[in-house]
């Protein structure tokens with residue numbers, strides 16, 4: 001079905017689309033609250049180390065697999081390995097795409113609704129807003145629908161075109177809000193929170209949070225970059241393109257920190273507010289500003305834009321599987337997968353109004369949405385990344401993958417050797433240890449070794 005496959009029209013188009021996938025609620029909603037509850041600057045240092053030492057080498061695995069095979073995660077493994085249990089790792093990626101889309105779409109729907117709420121009901125809390133199923137479900141449906149419509153238009157006309165317009169707009173709007181926050185009296189305390197690390201607050205949980213956040217933020221571990229890499233021509237330089245994507249994503253996460261914390265500290269907010277941080281604290285801050293409703297609306301437009309380029313990639317992974325390997329049309333695939341994500345996400349949309357759904361808990365995560373995020377947004381991405389790292393390094397072979405990375409004037413031979421060491425040893429081992437720390441028995445084993 002090669003005729004159904006698209007190709008990016010330029011490397012810049014790919015970089016924008018891949019950065020669009022990476023930059024999303026993960027950067028603007030999740031990064032600030034996770035950094036806020038994990039000590040600020042110390043967490044950020046760990047996060048940067050994870051991006052550079054673990055995520056970037058791993059990103060090259062996904063890009064090499066994608067471009068070499070020109071397939072979705074399942075098809076890529078089938079092509080490289082001809083079937084067997086490794087195919088299940090690809091299938092896990094496809095399933096993870098649908099499941100992350102399901103709850104991510106709910107939060108994206110709130111962000112979208114907040115554009116209008118800024119004008120219509122500025123003092124309404126997130127609790128009251130999200131507990132109204134008559135708001136939450138239609139907003140969720142609208143967001144899935146927008147995603148379906150972009151992905152239905154295909155790679156060049158839909159995804160690439162949307163990213164080209166939306167991503168520069170996002171950067172511009174963020175810079176505007178940062179300038180506003182930094183000029184408030186008392187903003188420097190927020191800057192300090194972001195740049196003066198206190199390592200005494202770091203625990204294994206902080207490391208896990210940093211690694212999980214880095215994978216989620218860079219869209220890694222479920223084959224999104226295999227899929228996006230599959231639309232790249234041989235002439236593209238994977239090394240520099242991948243580095244640009246990581247740089248943009250990390251830059252936007254840091255900018256989100258600088259957009260939120262200086263203003264938050266200036267106006268006496270609490271950095272450890274958790275998931276509602278930007279939905280509660282920011283509107284409170286905006287309310288104290290001149291033209292506050294307008295600034296709030298701009299902020300939530302920005303957040304919706306960032307979320308849309310990410311939901312598009314979450315949908316594209318399963319859609320590319322059905323198009324490549326099940327020979328479905330793109331139109332049928334987007335509607336079926338989008339519909340499935342909507343149904344799976346309904347409990348997440350209903351959770352704020354349902355004590356039963358709120359009472360679900362697993363390994364420290366609470367509520368249906370929190371548990372979904374733990375399973376799919378944390379564990380599944382880390383497991384997927386560890387296995388795909390082992391697959392690239394040892395099964396497909398780092399030299400074969402390295403040959404793909406060298407195409408298009410990419411990596412040097414020495415670069416491949418250096419990268420190969422990371423994907424064969426450092427990355428899988430580090431991810432394994434972090435995963436181990438999730439379980440009580442694992443924590444005890446680690447403690448015994450680490451003393």
Ligand code: PFF
Nearest residue numbers: 022024025026027217219224
């Ligand atoms: N990277 C996105 C964000 O930071 O919001 C979320 C995401 C998109 C995760 C696509 C995984 C993925 F495949």
